[in-house]
Amino acid sequence: MVDVIVKGACEKSPDHKITRNDFADEAARKTLFSLFTPMEIDVLFHFASLDNSSGRLSVDDFRRVLDPSWQDPEILYNLSKAEKVEAAKNALNEPSQFLSQVFESAYHFLLGSVAGAFGATIVYPIDLVKTRMQNQRSSSKVPGQVLYKNSLDCFRKVIQREGVKGLYSGLGPQLIGVAPEKAIKLTVNDLARGMFTDEEGNISLKGEILSGASAGACQVVFTNPLEIVKIRLQIQGEVSKSVEGAPRRSAIWIVRHLGLLGLYKGATACLSRDVPFSAIYFPTYNHIKKDYFGEGPEKSLGTGQLLLAGAAAGMPAAYFTTPFDVIKTRLQAEARAGQTHYKNIAHCASTILREEGFKAFFKGGPARIFRSSPQFGCTLAMYELLQKMLPYHHSSGATEAGHSIPSGEPKSIDPDARNADFLRSRNALKILLDIDENFGKPPTLDKPTLKDSWKFIPGFRS
Incomplete structure (x- = not known):
């Protein structure tokens, strides 16, 4: 009542x-x-x-x-964080405990992969324009190399010459790389954060940066082969239109042609881009959520706040790592006749600086920034939609003890705290079971006592 x-x-x-x-x-x-x-x-x-x-x-x-299942949200939040940190610290000694955390996250990785593929597809034309602008050489030694005046001119000419389909050249490798990239990046970041977290659950800024850097380093194993295939597919469209008789290659042909070692061409440059990107992104994203929007045990952020936090963290991370992205693109793209063949990162950087000037290192920088925000928003919106369409009892939208747990944290330790209505019904039934036909009768050996009678009903326990 x-x-x-x-x-x-x-x-x-x-x-x-x-x-x-x-x-x-x-x-x-x-x-x-x-x-x-x-x-x-x-x-x-x-x-x-x-x-x-x-x-x-x-x-x-x-x-x-x-609510009979109510627990103090601060204690519940700290216990769930401690459980996650402990699992990460004991990953080598007790791999099953940490793997259970990873397995519980498999559902989120699956939805995240689908949502990430959707977000990548939406902003892929921006990525294609970015790649072509970065690969365009503006050296005065070889005239006629400048095909595009700017990003808008590139976008317009791609549609004119190759059609709308040309904007999605190389999309396949990008979609294939979404799932392993996110899975490795997020898992390694969580594992590293657990290693750098003290007994009170605090982590230093240095620990956050090293955790993000570790995550960025590990993802290169999957991202580099897929990116070199994607880049060559993105660029071959303009080659086929500007060079007569240039053949169009498939992704499978490129993989076979490059071989295992060729797929990791430019891996050092890719590492130089992804390590600082993640080192900037993850700490910035976490601090914006916690310090600016106030995420904590009493407050989980909404879609708009997560979008703003992700966009704000992604902008500096994307722009400041653009020079490494330009070098990586130049190393992984196939050089044409008359163009300089870059030997390594140092040779590529010095050649770009000498022939095109310092400004060339930031080609495609605005495109990288404008890609991050809508991609994050589309991915997040699709993720929440999939959660509603494919619910899971451990999903981030669930509440524990009447309190929502911020996304990214493990859920309540007490399994009975998931459904307060069930607890109310169970407690009421325990009382009602005392008023049965055996009330007042002495207990017998083959029947449970009145005190323990409710225990024999499946699903009930004291």
Whole structure:
């Protein structure tokens, strides 16, 4: 009845919060002045307002009293973090514990892969324009190499010469690399953060940077082969239009032609790009969520806040690593007749600086920035849509003990804290089972005692 009164009174309140008088008025209407005394209302509000001294309480404030599975959110949050950190620290000694964390994340990785593929497809034309702008050489020694004036001119000419389909050249390798890249990056980042986290659950800025850098380094194993294939597919469209008789190659032909060692051409440059990118992105993203938007045990961020945090963290990470991305593109792209063949990172950097100037190192920089924000937003929106379409009882949208757990944290340790309604029904049934046909009869050897009778019902335990 208290639950009914609280919900009814909160629904009538403009801000969905009530005072003692609001509760008393609603109780009078619901129970005809016969159920609650002023002292009982004072006791109820005393316990419900332990975390809120304003005098105006919401339904969430009353869960401390009404929800039998309620646990202090701060303690629950710290316990879940400690469990995750402990699993990461003991990954070598107890791999099953850490693997269980990874297995629990498999569902999120699957949805993240589909959502990531969707986001990558939406912004892929920007990525193609970025690659072609970075690969375009503006040296005065070889005239006629400048095909595009700027990014918009490149976008327009690709449509004119190759059609809309040309904007998606090389999309296949990009989609193939989404799942392993995200899985390795996020898993290694979580594992490294656990290693650098102290017993109180704190991690230094140095630990955050090293964790992000470790994640970026590990992903190169998958990203480099896929990126070199993607880049060559993206560029061959303009070659076939500008060079007569140039053949169009498939991804399989490129893989066979390059071989295993050729697929890792430019890996050092890829490493030089991905390590600082992740070292900048992950700490910045975490601090924006925590310090600016206030993410914590009492607050999980909404879609808009996550989008802004991801975009804000991705912009500096993308722009400041553009020079390494330009060098990587030049090394992985196939040089044409009359163009300089780069030997290594140092030779490529010095040649670009000498022939094209310092400005050339930031070709495609704006495209990298404008790609990150919409890609993150589309990925996040698709991820939430898939969560609703394919629900999972451990999904991030679930709440524990009436409190939402911020995304990325493990869920409640207590399995009975997942469904307060079930607990209410179970507790009520335990009371009702004391009023059965055996009430008052002496127990026999072949029957359970009255005290333990409810234990024999499947799913119940003390």
